[in-house]
Amino acid sequence: MSTAGKSLFLNDLSLSHQEAWQLLERGAADRYSPLHTLAVATVTSEGTPSQRIMVLRASDRANRQLRFNTDLRASKVADIGHDSSISVLGYHPQAKVQLRLSGKAVVQTAGDDVETAWEQASLYGQRCYLADPAPGSVVDAPTSGLDPAVQGVKPSPDQVRPARGNFAILLVKVELVEWLYLAHSGHRRARFAWNLAASRWDGSWLVP
Numbered sequence: 001m002s003t004a005g006k007s008l009f010l011n012d013l014s015l016s017h018q019e020a021w022q023l024l025e026r027g028a029a030d031r032y033s034p035l036h037t038l039a040v041a042t043v044t045s046e047g048t049p050s051q052r053i054m055v056l057r058a059s060d061r062a063n064r065q066l067r068f069n070t071d072l073r074a075s076k077v078a079d080i081g082h083d084s085s086i087s088v089l090g091y092h093p094q095a096k097v098q099l100r101l102s103g104k105a106v107v108q109t110a111g112d113d114v115e116t117a118w119e120q121a122s123l124y125g126q127r128c129y130l131a132d133p134a135p136g137s138v139v140d141a142p143t144s145g146l147d148p149a150v151q152g153v154k155p156s157p158d159q160v161r162p163a164r165g166n167f168a169i170l171l172v173k174v175e176l177v178e179w180l181y182l183a184h185s186g187h188r189r190a191r192f193a194w195n196l197a198a199s200r201w202d203g204s205w206l207v208p
């Protein structure tokens with residue numbers, strides 16, 4: 001429950017929108033928030049939906065942007081190369097809010113934002129990007145994909161350095177926010193569509 005207050009945002013579109021972004025901002029900042037991990041869906045080159053759980057790394061309301069980290073070799077990156085459409089879904093049981101967002105995805109491998117994201121990752125986090133062969137490769141035997149030298153121990157900066165080349169950030173430019181609030185007194189549902197021409201969010205109530 002945010003400071004917006006249940007009774008206030010229930011019947012106020014602007015406060016509902018604010019509540020949605022506050023939950024996303026806390027989701028990125030607080031690893032214990034239920035919105036710290038979100039379901040992220042892309043569309044494959046065959047046109048089928050594909051979802052996976054990802055850690056929400058940053059939420060930027062002013063730029064209507066979410067950030068995730070990914071391995072550049074992951075299938076989600078290939079999906080985005082074919083079709084940048086993306087959908088993000090989460091549920092916060094304490095706040096009783098489901099958030100469904102959609103927009104366009106961009107994958108970045110270089111630049112200040114990527115360097116900062118890489119530096120913010122722990123050595124254990126950076127180690128994930130060392131997998132060889134690439135994530136999703138078919139192999140003959142069960143494996144973590146990691147060299148035994150970096151398994152079960154804290155890797156050194158030298159050991160994880162080669163992983164940087166496999167690291168990328170996935171930015172979601174949000175175009176639509178759908179907010180569903182569950183309440184015994186009556187559910188509430190609202191959608192907020194980004195109006196590009198007017199540079200503003202257009203909100204409407206929906207029947208839950």
Ligand SMILES: Cc1cc2nc3c(=O)[nH]c(=O)nc-3n(C[C@H](O)[C@H](O)[C@H](O)COP(=O)(O)O)c2cc1C
Pocket residue numbers: 037050051052053054055056068069070071074075076077135136
């Ligand atoms: C709790 C949890 C958090 C995860 N966080 C990430 C993440 O931040 N980035 C990521 O690329 N994969 C993450 N994964 C793994 C993905 O769910 C997925 O298995 C992997 O990225 C391969 O997905 P793809 O082949 O669809 O690209 C996470 C999985 C779990 C269970």
